[in-house]
Amino acid sequence: MSTTSTSPPLTTSHESAFRVRLRRMGETSGRVLSNPTTLGGLVIIVVMVGMAVLAPWLVEPNTPNASQMPRDWGAIAVPPGSPGHLLGTTNTGGDVLYGVIWGARTSLRLSLIVVTVTVAIGVAVGSLAGFRGGRLDEILMRIVDVFLSIPELIFALAIAAVLGPSFRNIILALAIVFWVKYARIMRAQVMHVKQNDYVDASRVIGDSSWNIFRKDVLPNSITPVVVQATLDMGNIVLVGATLSFIGLAEAGLAEWGVLVSEGQAGISGGRWWASTFPGLMVFLWALAFNLLGDGIRDVLDPKTETR
Amino acid sequence: MTAATDQRTVLAVRDLKKHFPIKDGALQRVVGQVRAVDGVSFDLLRGETLGLVGESGCGKTTLGRVLAGLEKPTSGGVYFDLSEQQRTELDQALRAGQGEDLAQLEAAHRVDRLDATNWRRFRRNTQMVFQDSFSSLNPRHLVSDIVGRPLRVYKEASGSALTERVVGLLEQVGLGRQHLYRYPHQFSGGQRQRISIARALALDPELVILDEPTSALDVSVQAQILNLLHELQQNRGFTFLFITHDLSVVRHMADRIAVMYLGRIAESGETTGLFDDPIHPYTEALLRANPDLTGDDEGFRGLEGTVPDPARPPQGCRFHTRCEYATPDCGWEIDDVVLQLEDTPALFDKLVGVERRSPFDADLEFVDASAAAALETALHGDEVPSSMKAAIEQVSVGAQTVSIKFREVNEVLLTPRGNDRLAACVLDALPSRD
Structure with missing residues (x-):
């Protein structure tokens, strides 16, 4: 191929780096969303997150603490469709609709906090280990091994035993357990990416290690972390619901796991609604983020195998 | 320049x-x-x-x-x-x-x-x-x-x-x-x-x-x-x-070329001179292995053998194992015998160990006496380059061992060959081809 004659048509003069980057971002998002299941996942996420954000306008917040279930002692265990209680109430008079909507807020808070904290720690530790290598890598990876050997459920129970059952402790327990995965992914990626000639090219230019990391290594290693973080937005809610189901959250919290737990006794008595609706929410939340995560992976990171 | x-x-x-x-x-x-x-x-x-x-x-x-x-x-x-x-x-x-x-x-x-x-x-x-x-x-x-x-x-x-x-x-x-x-x-x-x-x-x-x-x-x-x-x-x-x-x-x-072989420079010099009149056999071999440069098909021939293990570079001249002009002074050593043995699996399987006193002097121990004798015969055979045979100072066959001693040779260093040329070869010039 000749190098000069095959140049694509001249671009217009107002072309700029910003426009090109923006267009590339648009093209990538377009490709992600062209897959109907991914789009479906995103739609569910938008609805659920919308519910979480708009909760105070959808259902009047409970006073004084909006994240606690309101109790209507006059309408205990009423079925869905009852006046004032669209999805029925629990056997302690908690409005299921309130739990479903405010539970979305709790779940969003849980997954956002845990994912942000764990990604930050994991990326920092993994990058340091992978980029520096040597003794530091050795030490950090042994620490990671220690954390990997902690069973998350038992660890969460231990935290609850020591610090008392509360939603905050669930966040803490999950954060302590989940960062390790990101550290490992990031380390492997960084070690792979730093072997590219463009890293050596930047070293030959004389750019600083920090700039090389920031410009060359990090952007080219972060994709699997983004994919994993998306999947974990769903997984964490699943694990969080499990933990609150077994009683690690405060009783009466507007949280899906707590509600499922509260309603389970009634299922055998035909009062299916108190567990089913919040259970369905957990399911949809996890499903939606998994669909989106897989879709992102297919486009950005086609080499990684799908689970 | x-x-x-x-x-x-x-x-x-x-x-x-x-x-x-x-x-x-x-x-x-x-x-x-x-x-x-x-x-x-x-x-x-x-x-x-x-x-x-x-x-x-x-x-x-x-x-x-x-x-x-x-x-x-x-x-x-x-x-x-x-x-x-x-x-x-x-x-x-x-x-x-x-x-x-x-x-x-x-x-x-x-x-x-x-x-x-x-x-x-x-x-x-x-x-x-x-x-x-x-x-x-x-x-x-x-x-x-x-x-x-x-x-x-x-x-x-x-x-x-x-x-x-x-x-x-x-x-x-x-x-x-x-x-x-x-x-x-x-x-x-x-x-x-x-x-x-x-x-x-x-x-x-x-x-x-x-x-x-x-x-x-x-x-x-x-x-x-x-x-x-x-x-x-x-x-x-x-x-x-x-x-x-x-x-x-x-x-x-x-303008100038340095030919590298196994971590060393074998020959260096001004480009045209080096192309027209290579001194190191490796340079010549590279030139002959390049079909564009010889013109006639007769001269075209690939290099034989493989590059030796850079963890254990050969003694003397590093190219001696593949060199067609090798002399007894090029650094023949025990490793070359072992290499020959590897090509004869029947014999190599019977090799128990190699006791080295120096890279040039060692005892090769076999499982039985017949294998030891077979090696001694092989050393006189056609498979072994004549320059390698000539470099052997002493072979003695024991019960199950063969002691071989080669002529000890120093490293072959780059020496000036006039006209801005350096070469690491024991020969003064390449032997003429015909």
């Missing part, structure tokens, strides 16, 4: 070694060293192109990376930017051993000991173009970022001035403004290599190390890139170190 009054030496390389440890076992103990570069010395003068030629695995890429400052040498030194006088002083100081003169020179010129200011100067002035144009450009950066990056690092320009500088650089390598805001994947291999070259030239460096810049390209594109490099050098007076396995490429590009 031009005979200037003060010919500066961009790089003076002195007995440079780069060994990589071989680690083994659960504890990662070091069990050996791969001698990728094992005692290389040469000068690279300002404005010249030195072609570094050799088979894959000969250490030429490692040498290039050490010279570019990407790897620290195991021992020996790379000295940057010396005047003629400084170079003489350096060689005197190196001969005299440690001294104040040497320490002073090293602080200002030795690449792995430079202070911050001198390091920056070296870094700016030594750039590199890599073989793989896919891997050498960050896929997430636009061409404007890639080519502009060196200028940004040294704060040479910013904003629209930077863009104009980048456009200027792109035009020098045959690209243009329309390519500024594209990603590397939107270009062909040749175009990407042009981008790499533009990046390397951005800081107007003294030295550009070209590590097989055209090996991954189509032949037609190769020629374009070579012409571009040639033209750039004519116009801007760069010094090039051109690393390649392709002799026809260096013939086109280089």
